[in-house]
Amino acid sequence: MHIPDAFIPLPQAAVYWIIALIFIALSLRWARKELKEEKIPLVAVLAAGIFAIQAVNIPIPWGTSGHMMGAALAAIVLGSPFAAVFVLTLVLIVQGVLFGDGGLTVMGANIINMGVIGGFVGFYSYRGLYPLFKNVYPAAFIAGWLSLFIAALACAIEMAIAGTFPLELGLMSMGLYHAIIGVIEGGITAVAIYLIHTARPDIMAEPSGVVPS
Amino acid sequence: MNNKTFIFAGLAIALIIAAMAPFIASSNPDGLESAFFGIFGAKEIQGSELDEDQAGIAEEEVTTITGNEFSFDSPFPDYTMEGLAKFGEAAAVIIGTILVLGIAFGLSRIMARPE
Numbered sequence: 001m002h003i004p005d006a007f008i009p010l011p012q013a014a015v016y017w018i019i020a021l022i023f024i025a026l027s028l029r030w031a032r033k034e035l036k037e038e039k040i041p042l043v044a045v046l047a048a049g050i051f052a053i054q055a056v057n058i059p060i061p062w063g064t065s066g067h068m069m070g071a072a073l074a075a076i077v078l079g080s081p082f083a084a085v086f087v088l089t090l091v092l093i094v095q096g097v098l099f100g101d102g103g104l105t106v107m108g109a110n111i112i113n114m115g116v117i118g119g120f121v122g123f124y125s126y127r128g129l130y131p132l133f134k135n136v137y138p139a140a141f142i143a144g145w146l147s148l149f150i151a152a153l154a155c156a157i158e159m160a161i162a163g164t165f166p167l168e169l170g171l172m173s174m175g176l177y178h179a180i181i182g183v184i185e186g187g188i189t190a191v192a193i194y195l196i197h198t199a200r201p202d203i204m205a206e207p208s209g210v211v212p213s
Numbered sequence: 214m215n216n217k218t219f220i221f222a223g224l225a226i227a228l229i230i231a232a233m234a235p236f237i238a239s240s241n242p243d244g245l246e247s248a249f250f251g252i253f254g255a256k257e258i259q260g261s262e263l264d265e266d267q268a269g270i271a272e273e274e275v276t277t278i279t280g281n282e283f284s285f286d287s288p289f290p291d292y293t294m295e296g297l298a299k300f301g302e303a304a305a306v307i308i309g310t311i312l313v314l315g316i317a318f319g320l321s322r323i324m325a326r327p328e
Binding site for chain 2: 001002003005006007008009010013028031032035036037038039040041042043044045046047048049050051052053055056057058059061062063064065066067087090091094095096097098099100101103104105106152155156159162163164165166169170172173174176177178181199200203
C-alpha cells in the first residue's frame with residue numbers, strides 16, 4: 001500500500017505531511033509520557049519485526065500480492081494507537097529513504113494510512129471486540145483485518161482526490177485486494193500477540209477491561 | 214524470559230524473516246499497484262496477466278495527471294544491491310531491520326527517559 005511519489009500532486013502531498021507531522025508530534029508526546037523504560041526492548045523488537053515482515057509479500061489471487069502492515073499489532077501490544085504511529089513512522093522513513101519503498105513527498109500520506117488509520121482502527125476495534133469474544137485472539141484477528149482494510153479504503157479516497165483513481169473503481173479494487181490481504185494481517189497479528197504474550201506476559205499492555213487471556 | 218533474551222530472540226526472528234524475505238516473497242504487484250494497473254488498462258482487476266508495455270505507459274500517464282515528477286535515487290532501490298541478486302536483497306532487508314531496531318531503541322531511550 002506504499003504510495004509512490006507520482007500518485008499524488010505536491011500540494012496535496014504537503015497537506016498529508018502536515019497532518020502526519022501533527023500525529024508524529026502526538027506520538028512523541030505519547031513516548032515521553034506513557035512509554036515506560038521496561039517497554040523499550042519491546043518497541044525496538046516490534047519495529048524491527050514489522051520492517052522485516054513488510055518485506056514478505058504473500059501472493060493472493062488476481063496476480064497480486066500483499067504484506068502485513070503491523071500497525072494493529074504495535075497498537076494492541078503497546079496499548080496505544082500512538083505507539084503504532086511511532087513505530088510505523090520509523091519503518092516508513094527507513095523504507096522510503098534507503099530503499100525507495102514508498103515516495104518521499106507522499107510519505108505523509110503513507111504515515112496517515114498505515115500508522116494513523118491502521119493504528120487507530122486496529123486499537124479501537126480490538127478494544128470494542130475484546131468484550132464480545134472474551135478472548136484476545138479473535139479480537140486481534142478482526143482488528144488486524146479491519147485496520148488494513150480501512151487503511152486501503154482511505155488510500156483509495158486519497159487516490160480519487162489526487163485524480164489518479166476514479167472513486168468507485170478505486171474503492172472496489174483496493175477493497176477487493178485488501179479484503180484478502182487483511183486475512184494475512186489479522187492472522188500474523190494474532191500469532192505475534194500469542195508469541196509475545198508467551199515469552200513475556202508481563203510486558204504486554206493491559207488497558208482497563210482488556211486483559212490478555 | 215529476561216529483557217536481554219527477549220530482545221535477542223525477537224531480533225533473531227526478525228533477522229530470519231529478513232534473510233528469507235527475498236527468496237519467499239512474491240514479486241506480483243501489491244494491492245495498490247495492482248489497482249493502479251487495473252485502472253490504467255495494464256491488467257484486468259481480477260486477471261493475473263500484466264501487460265508490461267501498458268504498465269510503462271500507465272506510469273508516465275499518472276505523472277502527467279498529478280504533475281508530481283519528484284524522484285530520487287535511494288541507495289538500495291527496491292531492496293537491491295548492484296550485482297548481488299537475491300543475496301544482495303537479503304543483505305538489504307537485514308541492514309534495514311538492524312537499522313530500524315537501532316533507531317527505535319535509541320529514540321525510545323531518549324523519549325522514555327524522564328527529564
